[in-house]
Amino acid sequence: MCGIVGIIGVEPVADRLVDALRRLEYRGYDSAGIATLTGAGLDRRRAEGKLNNLAGKLAAEPLEGVIGIGHTRWATHGGATEGNAHPHMAGKVAVVHNGIIENFKELLEDLARDGYSPQSETDTESVALWVTREIERGATPREAVANTLPKLRGTFGLVFMFAGEDKLLIAARQGSPLAVGHGKDEMYLGSDAFALAPFTNQITYLEEGDWAVIVPGQVEIFDFDGNVVERARQVSSASAALADKGNHRHFMAKEIYEQPETVSHTLAHYLDLAGETVKLREELPFDFAKLSRLTITACGTAFYAGLVAKYWFERYARLPVDVDVASEFRYREPPLPDNGLTLVISQSGETADTLAALRYAAKEGQHIAALVNVQESTIARESHVIFPTLCGPEIAVASTKATTAQLSILASLAIAAGQARGVLSPSDAHALVRALIELPRNISEMLRFEGRVEEISRNLSRAKDVLYLGRGQLYPIALEGALKLKEISYIHAEGYAAGELKHGPIALVNEEMPVIVVAPSDELMEKTLSNMYEVAARGGKIILITDAEGKAEAGGGIDDIIEMPRVHPFVAPILAAVPVQLLAYHTAVFMGTDVDQPRNLAKSVTVE
Incomplete structure (x- = not known):
């Protein structure tokens, strides 16, 4: 989650670039x-x-120029060194980048055949070199970028600057936000409007798949297919506070759309993206290989993340796992084994019941690990090791980006445990890590189906009761989907393990009840479809969340299908969290509820 700025100015820009980067330092601070x-x-x-280190360099060696780009980095590929810091330059091209270029090795191999070689360890330099080669083959800067973007696989916010072009910046967005600022005689670019607030409040937000050619007084925007498109110019309120909705109607929508970036940012902390291995930065006070049991405790959505983790740790690490709601755990006073690990999960790090569970486990002699978004929180301070989610502030009460960040970390830890316990071979671990690396791109692809989800939500908003079904590691996502719908639309919803349908819930099914089935194609899908057909036989209205393969296997007779990208089953629960978030969000919008601040709920529950 790096920070990007750019200015096409009429006076020297270096100092202003640094000032804008200070407003983005929360997004990255390695270089x-x-x-x-x-x-x-x-x-x-x-x-x-x-950033003070850069400011010191500039004081000693000032930079002239009325056009410039800047970057504050959170390291993904390559260490936090000056050589890996952005901007990267090659030939007549300078570029800054936020995100992950998944196929950078393939790009570099192709470039090497023509004698182009990188000077850093980053994935970003492959982009600079590719555009350079295009220019040296005779392309204009605009043509070079247009030819390069389809070659990139992954997520990115990119801004290019070119030698000899003192009135031109080119930007592209795929999973990482970018905003264009309009000034009287100048133009600006930033990762968010907050960075540009000192310069302008006139903002145009690039949408997913857009790329833009920016010159003084004008921005020409193209969509994913290369068509010229119009994007609204609007007045930003970002000068008042960091929390700004951008071009979204609600903070929840903004946070849903931030997930390609926040998952990417989080994974960069737990994975070696270049080596495609797990690489934990935290020093562990325990050995996964010697743990007798893992106890996970949390509340609400964080509890459901823990339920997914149970499947992962038991399957891929053969580590026994107990998961308990923190409010029950603290009073149940369970016996905890020697050399056990208790993992507590809390977005705020202040959840009262989760904190009490932590203190009980600590008193029982457990190793304590915390998965939190606020590293200065009480839970973080009282834990032996913390695993930060690094997804930035989450404003909406209903958790979205914090949930997928939590799941991404839990998946990374399960791989680490599996390797330490000798369950996962290097090739098996590599395949799981590769699936995680591709996840930000998969989420971006999923978000392109939002229009379809919105259509389905219109009918869903008329329901009084809804059932969610899932099986295996998708069962907790059914629970999460039901919780999200309840939280923000106030429609009664329940999540069930699909196999439990005939043990009671099927009595509720009739022609007026929507049944949402979360079933991407995996080894359990055939059984889940069998439960789905039981619903169809009783007139229930089925909404199936699956991928193209699952859609084909399901056949006809389904009322609505929300299609997911095909992914490795390991990461399917993380990706499936996104469509259930979108369903709940759009249903609530149609209901006219207060999406960001639903009644009776608070973001952080600090009392019993």
Whole structure:
């Protein structure tokens, strides 16, 4: 979750680039850099560490130029060094990047055949080199970028600057947000409107798949297919506070759309993306290989994340797992084994019942690990090790991006445990890590189906009761979907393990009840479809969440289908969380409820 800025100015921009980066430092702080275009061509200053280090370099070696780009980095590929810091330059091209280029190795192999070689360890440099090769083959900057973008697989926010072009920036968005700012005689780019607030409040947000050619007084925007499109110019309120909805109607919608970026940012902390292995930065006070049992405790959505993790740890690490609601765990006073690990999950790190569960487990001599979004929280301070979710502030009460970040970390930990316990071979672990690396792109692809989800939600908003069904590791996602719908639309909903349908819930099914089945194709899908047909036989209205293969297997007779990208079954629960979020969100919008602040709920439950 790196920070990007760009300015096409009428006066020197270096100091203003640094000031804008200070407003984005919350997005990354491993290294920083800026590049400008001077009379001698492209020039840059970079420094590892915090932004003050870059400011010190600029004080000693100032940069001229009235056009420039800047970046504050959260390291993904390659360490936090000056050589890996952005902007990256090749030939007449400078670029800054937020996201993950999944196929950078393939790009570099192709480039090597023509004598182009990287000077850093990053995935980003492959993009700079590819655009450079296009230009050296005779393409204009615009043509070079247009030819390059379809070659990239992954997620990205990109901004390009070119030698000899002092009034041109080109930007592209695929899973990472970018905003274009309009000034009187200048133009601006930023990862969010907050970075641009000192310069302008006139903002145009790029939408998913957009790329834009920016010159003074004008921005020309193209969609994913290369068609010229219009995007609204609007007045931003970001100057008042960090929390800004951007071009979204609610914070919840904004946070749903931030997930390709926040999952990418979180995974970068737990994986070696270049080596495609798990690489935990935290020093563990325990050995996964020697643990006797894992106890997970949490509340609400975090509890459901723990339920998914139970499937992962038991299947891929053969580690016995207990999962309990924190409010029950603290009073049940369960016996805890020697050399056991208790993992508590809390977005805020202040959840009262979860904190009490932590203290009980600590008193019982357990290793304590916490998965939190607020590293200064009470739960974080009282744990032996913390696993930060790193997804930034979550404003909406209903958790979205924090949930997928939690799941991403739990998946990474399950792989680490599986390797430590000798359950996963290197090739098996590699396949699971590869599935995680592809996940931000998969989420971006899923979000393109939002229009279809919105159509289905219109009918769902008329329901009084809804059932959600899932099997195996998708069962907790059925529970999560029901919770989301209840939280923000106030429609009664229940989630069940699909195999339990005939043990009671099927009595509720009639022609007026929607039944949402979460069933991407896996080894259990045939059984889940059997339960679905039982619903259809009784007139229930089926909404099936599946992939193309599952859609074909399900056949006809289904009222509505929400199609997911095909992914490795390991990461299917993380991806499936996104359509159930969208269903709940759009249903609530049609109901006219207060989506971000639903009645009777608070973001952090700090009392019993």
